[in-house]
Amino acid sequence: xxxxxxDGIIDPLETRELLAMGITAALNAPINPTRxxxxxx
Numbered sequence: 273x274x275x276x277x278x279d280g281i282i283d284p285l286e287t288r289e290l291l292a293m294g295i296t297a298a299l300n301a302p303i304n305p306t307r308x309x310x311x312x313x
Contacts, residue, residue, distance in 0.1 A: 282290055
């Protein structure tokens, strides 16, 4: 969080709801082929 690599800290009470929202969004997006390997920060 100090280096702004994320949007902040998730409240533990909201973890399941936010994780479900993220998985739902990921499953609805098309998967396009890539020409590169894994990107790491």
